[in-house]
Amino acid sequence: MAKVFTLFRAGLLTLALALSFGCNEEEASGSLLHLNFNHNVGAQELGLNDTWYNSAAGHPFMVERLKYYTSNFALENAAGERIVIREVHYRDVEKPDTRTFEWKDVPPGEYTALSFVFGLDEVVNVDGGLPNTTTNINMEWPLPGDQGYHYMKFEGRYDLNGSGVIKPFNLHTGATGNNQNYVDVYLPFSHPMKLSGGTWQLNLSMDLNEWLQNPNTYDFEVFGPMIMANQNAQQVLKENGGSVFSIGAVEKE
Template structure:
């Protein structure tokens, strides 16, 4: 039986349409099984909203202080479902730069599931911390690296302290890094939502497991013992889910 060119073209067009519809259906099905997730972060000092350049009461001891720069890394976000299965968000390295008091982190293409736990690290994991040849939020131009041998600053806080007993101005410099100072924070998800909000209390960095008086310890960079104190503090109530 001989098929005319016209009938052949019609059949080919029909096959193409079927394949196209099938592909679209697959794409749609895949999209229906993924969702976007948003993490909102607000910074505070005690009960007051945080703003760079403003003066606040010192969290320990007397005097006042002002923060000019405040940045930190969160990374390796994990969502855990009710069966205990983890979803590690790929390439989840996020620099929170609190030049503004509120920040938003958008995470696309999260598999839809019944999650009941969420966790992330403060800092950068050991593998990525061994190299500064990165892009995005890990780009060295973000001023959050020392060098290839030391790695990243997990948290950077700089400002000034004004003792109450004198007119002196003392510079505050806290650059916290080193592999051993990553800390994983874990939160319970009580209700499914496309977004979750967190509140950072800067005072907790200095008044938690360890009390850090600006008058006594105004600079922490390469001292591992002192850096560990700040790391212990940021693992204990520093970031609360709201």
């Protein structure tokens, strides 16, 4: 009987050790974090071509294309310590396979905020700064005297004061005239995100209305369809860019 008890104790000890190692392994392993880029216009989900939305300046508008870069993703903990991944993500709303930025091996931790650059910083935003792919070439910003790439192509049409006169708009943002114009996006989590291995989905949403209203009202008619070299328009969009993203559901698979 004593032998059986000893064996039972040994079994328990082995099981405990195994579980302990298992837990340690999970704690020590990094997480796979999926940053999913979604889009809405106010309370409505973004639909290309088929939906007209209201803008703060009073011109209903529709969206034909939306392409942009985000980069330099960082997670921050309560102590203000940050882990950074200096990678670039390209999003084209017409291409579902660009929805997600995969951040591999995120160290375990309790994170309180996500930050990233909307666009490209001055290190990357130079001619040839991105890999020489057809996608990146199509985003080049070739204005003589400037460098780098479009940060965003947000293109569509607006209905002038709802009068039925349809005009094109092209919110093309980027660096011009030595103004970098990228946006530092800082998004605190409502509850800390405790990463301890596994795969996580972090849903982000860009509200396109925020480009046009917060804190500045952006009026398509005032700035016109050509804004690449117009720093006033770029500045308005840069200032509005800080509030366009919000964090939605954070889920572990």
